[in-house]
Amino acid sequence: MERYVDSEGAGLLSAKVVATLPWVEKYRPKSLDEIINQEEVVASLKNILKTKAVPHMLFAGPPGVGKTATAHAFARDLFGPNYIEDGHFLEINASDERGIQTIREKVKMFARQIPMGGLGFKILLLDESDQLTDDAQHAFRRVMEQYSTTCRFILAANYSNRIIEPIQSRCAFFRFKPLTKNHIIQHLKWIAGEEGLSIDDAALEVIYDFSEGDMRRAINILQASAAMSKKIDEKLVYQVMGYVSRGEVRQILEKAIAGDFKGARDDVRRLLYVQGLTGSDIISAIYRELFYLNLPEEEKLELLDLLGEVDYRISEGATEEVQLMAFLARLAAKARRGKK
Amino acid sequence: MTQLWVEKYRPKRVAEVVGNKQSVQQFISWMRSWETGRPQKKAALLYGPAGVGKTSLVLAYGNEHGYDVVEVNASDWRDQEHMKSIVGSSSQQLTLQGTAKRIILVDEVDGIAGREDAGGLSALRRIIDETRVPIVMVANNPWDQRLATIRDRSLLIEFKRLSKTDIISRLREICRREGLECDEQVLRALAERAEGDLRSAINDLQAIAQGKKKVTVKDLEALGSRNRVKQIFEALRIIFNAKSLRSARAALEGLEVDLDTVYTWILDNAPLQIQRLDELADAMEVLARADLYLARMSREQKWRLMRYAVPLMTGGVALSRKTKPKGFVKFSFPDKIRFMQKTREERELLQSIARKVAAQLHLSSHKAMKYMVPFLRVIASSSTRNAEALAEYLSLSPKEVEYLAGKPLEAVAKASRGRRGGRSPSRG
Ligand SMILES: Nc1ncnc2c1ncn2[C@@H]1O[C@H](COP(=O)(O)OP(=O)(O)OP(=O)(O)O)[C@@H](O)[C@H]1O
Ligand SMILES: Nc1ncnc2c1ncn2[C@@H]1O[C@H](COP(=O)(O)OP(=O)(O)OP(=O)(O)O)[C@@H](O)[C@H]1O
Numbered sequence: 001m002e003r004y005v006d007s008e009g010a011g012l013l014s015a016k017v018v019a020t021l022p023w024v025e026k027y028r029p030k031s032l033d034e035i036i037n038q039e040e041v042v043a044s045l046k047n048i049l050k051t052k053a054v055p056h057m058l059f060a061g062p063p064g065v066g067k068t069a070t071a072h073a074f075a076r077d078l079f080g081p082n083y084i085e086d087g088h089f090l091e092i093n094a095s096d097e098r099g100i101q102t103i104r105e106k107v108k109m110f111a112r113q114i115p116m117g118g119l120g121f122k123i124l125l126l127d128e129s130d131q132l133t134d135d136a137q138h139a140f141r142r143v144m145e146q147y148s149t150t151c152r153f154i155l156a157a158n159y160s161n162r163i164i165e166p167i168q169s170r171c172a173f174f175r176f177k178p179l180t181k182n183h184i185i186q187h188l189k190w191i192a193g194e195e196g197l198s199i200d201d202a203a204l205e206v207i208y209d210f211s212e213g214d215m216r217r218a219i220n221i222l223q224a225s226a227a228m229s230k231k232i233d234e235k236l237v238y239q240v241m242g243y244v245s246r247g248e249v250r251q252i253l254e255k256a257i258a259g260d261f262k263g264a265r266d267d268v269r270r271l272l273y274v275q276g277l278t279g280s281d282i283i284s285a286i287y288r289e290l291f292y293l294n295l296p297e298e299e300k301l302e303l304l305d306l307l308g309e310v311d312y313r314i315s316e317g318a319t320e321e322v323q324l325m326a327f328l329a330r331l332a333a334k335a336r337r338g339k340k
Numbered sequence: 341m342t343q344l345w346v347e348k349y350r351p352k353r354v355a356e357v358v359g360n361k362q363s364v365q366q367f368i369s370w371m372r373s374w375e376t377g378r379p380q381k382k383a384a385l386l387y388g389p390a391g392v393g394k395t396s397l398v399l400a401y402g403n404e405h406g407y408d409v410v411e412v413n414a415s416d417w418r419d420q421e422h423m424k425s426i427v428g429s430s431s432q433q434l435t436l437q438g439t440a441k442r443i444i445l446v447d448e449v450d451g452i453a454g455r456e457d458a459g460g461l462s463a464l465r466r467i468i469d470e471t472r473v474p475i476v477m478v479a480n481n482p483w484d485q486r487l488a489t490i491r492d493r494s495l496l497i498e499f500k501r502l503s504k505t506d507i508i509s510r511l512r513e514i515c516r517r518e519g520l521e522c523d524e525q526v527l528r529a530l531a532e533r534a535e536g537d538l539r540s541a542i543n544d545l546q547a548i549a550q551g552k553k554k555v556t557v558k559d560l561e562a563l564g565s566r567n568r569v570k571q572i573f574e575a576l577r578i579i580f581n582a583k584s585l586r587s588a589r590a591a592l593e594g595l596e597v598d599l600d601t602v603y604t605w606i607l608d609n610a611p612l613q614i615q616r617l618d619e620l621a622d623a624m625e626v627l628a629r630a631d632l633y634l635a636r637m638s639r640e641q642k643w644r645l646m647r648y649a650v651p652l653m654t655g656g657v658a659l660s661r662k663t664k665p666k667g668f669v670k671f672s673f674p675d676k677i678r679f680m681q682k683t684r685e686e687r688e689l690l691q692s693i694a695r696k697v698a699a700q701l702h703l704s705s706h707k708a709m710k711y712m713v714p715f716l717r718v719i720a721s722s723s724t725r726n727a728e729a730l731a732e733y734l735s736l737s738p739k740e741v742e743y744l745a746g747k748p749l750e751a752v753a754k755a756s757r758g759r760r761g762g763r764s765p766s767r768g
């Protein structure tokens with residue numbers, strides 16, 4: 001195994017730390033060859049590697065499917081293993097610095113410096129760039145042109161529609177897709193082998209179901225399960241996922257059904273704002289519970305339809321809390337009617 | 341402006357003091373006890389909210405029964421020296437007839453300052469013990485620790501906020517005397533705004549009526565808001581009771597509060613104001629629809645979408661509320677805001693953890709919180725070894741690891757020894 005150096009390159013990590021460092025990091029692909037199941041993207045990028053004519057690129061796709069990892073792997077393949085230390089590559093996360101200042105200062109500063117050696121240009125990864133404010137995006141479009149001789153940009157985003165047209169038109173577009181069941185399960189099996197775990201097929205299936213094609217999530221579930229036991233079965237995975245959403249979604253539904261809307265609402269707020277779950281985590285958990293609720297099937301179907309609507313609205317940017325409340329209030333009303 | 345109506349119409353006789361009938365009666369009996377012999381308590385402490393007639397009652401009584409009222413209030417120096425020389429001496433002096441027709445009124449006793457008025461309260465206490473004339477004190481908050489010894493020596497008389505009926509009756513009387521014609525609806529609105537404070541209602545009335553012969557609902561618009569919270573309460577009242585989309589939407593006009601805040605207030609008051617679950621579900625759904633429009637609006641910079649959100653979140657909610665709760669349900673401060681305040685420390689801790697995770701794992705702290713932290717919790721709570729390794733890798737503080745693990749590390753150790761076998765899984 002390679003030696004692990006922390007991000008500042010400050011020193012070696014102890015063996016204990018390496019053993020438990022998050023596996024998404026431990027098994028992060030180093031090279032394009034290790035990127036799984038994004039065949040079209042990888043093929044195009046390899047082509048670019050050959051010609052070394054690197055365009056500005058937009059990587060779009062759902063969470064945890066390899067966008068950030070691919071950008072790093074590409075740069076590493078292009079510039080060599082010291083691609084960061086030698087100043088060829090910089091990653092800026094737009095979500096943590098969404099404003100125009102980031103563009104005017106950090107991005108510009110890096111982009112305009114003429115690189116030493118290498119290919120005559122550098123690469124800047126603007127990760128989670130759909131989080132940039134509109135103003136920042138408009139500031140960015142000129143930067144893309146002005147400094148394109150010295151710097152090429154890779155923008156990664158979950159929602160390409162949140163990237164303004166003028167930027168999209170300056171980029172080659174790469175679409176990342178959710179990973180297939182087969183690919184996720186193969187990868188999990190490989191990691192399980194590296195880690196000396198025994199895991200049965202049923203457990204792998206369940207992990208895939210929970211992952212919904214998100215490799216990061218799949219690996220996280222595997223690691224959390226392994227933390228409980230080296231022998232992983234279906235039951236353990238459910239147990240772990242129960243901890244992850246803490247079985248609380250179930251309680252929330254029960255409160256709503258009992259007519260305690262405010263109680264259910266307060267619990268949802270806890271999950272969202274204190275525990276930091278996503279709306280889609282909660283929706284997925286509700287989805288699974290829905291089929292088992294003690295309600296007439298017709299009502300469940302209506303609720304399912306509404307849940308789908310809530311899911312869709314959240315993907316359109318609506319407020320998770322509010323949309324979930326609308327669902328819970330409807331559930332409470334239906335349960336009440338059922339009792340009468 | 342000519343004379344302030346609050347002064348012009350300060351009650352001259354006790355009968356003019358509206359509301360708080362029992363407290364008024366208590367005060368009269370206490371004064372009678374002075375007049376007929378020795379009172380049980382030599383001081384009375386009238387307390388309650390502003391503008392309900394506490395001071396007025398004392399002045400009216402004095403005026404009606406020929407007392408000389410010696411008043412000291414917060415505008416006077418009230419340290420030991422001043423207290424003795426003004427209050428102390430007048431509490432002892434007798435008139436030529438041998439009886440003193442005098443009331444000493446110490447207004448705003450809760451405002452006697454600790455430092456600037458040093459010794460004032462203890463001087464007052466001694467004066468009460470020795471006084472030969474009634475001492476009446478007035479306070480908004482009588483429960484201040486520093487007033488304890490004074491409370492013991494006083495008859496406590498509580499005043500409550502005035503009812504709307506009482507406020508309206510007094511306003512109507514003032515209109516009559518001013519020769520002013522005033523819509524009943526205006527009086528009601530003024531009484532509503534006043535929240536039991538007649539002084540502010542009279543001030544409002546004067547502000548909109550001065551120099552006019554007739555006051556109508558339109559004149560109400562001239563009134564600014566007394567403060568934001570009051571203003572938003574008023575808007576909520578209109579919104580939840582609106583009969584048309586137009587009037588509900590109008591409630592937001594001129595409101596100096598941003599739309600998000602108004603939204604939160606409506607969102608959290610809905611479950612209180614709408615008690616039937618089916619109606620509540622309808623209301624939450626229109627609120628969710630409004631939210632969607634607002635999201636699209638800011639996402640796509642389509643500002644005109646606002647015009648759909650506002651009627652939904654106001655009139656839509658009103659129309660969903662077909663059954664009104666029995667009795668009046670107060671509008672309240674949003675639970676959400678309180679919740680966020682209460683959980684602040686915990687959320688900050690979580691933020692700090694998320695930032696550390698983000699620094700290591702190539703994602704934003706936002707994503708770290710949502711996608712990594714739930715799993716790191718499970719890992720950290722599984723064994724001390726895992727918890728410590730994570731702490732080292734992420735440079736977590738002891739408090740942060742314990743938070744992630746959900747329990748002190750000793751407890752993690754115990755639990756991981758006792759595990760194996762496992763609890764029953766949650767259903768899938
Ligand atoms: N296609 C893939 N091939 C191999 N590993 C992957 C792939 N996708 C994700 N992973 C694993 O998941 C981790 C997270 O992936 P990555 O950070 O690239 O996701 P992302 O697509 O950038 O997600 P986000 O949109 O949330 O930023 C990687 O470190 C890697 O371990
Ligand atoms: N109960 C009442 N009846 C008639 N007029 C009243 C009454 N309460 C208040 N007012 C009117 O409001 C003015 C202020 O009232 P007053 O000074 O008695 O209030 P207060 O209760 O002593 O308030 P604070 O605690 O602010 O001193 C009076 O001049 C009078 O015009």
Ligand SMILES: [Mg+2]
Nearest residue numbers: 067068127703
């Ligand atoms: Mg990423």
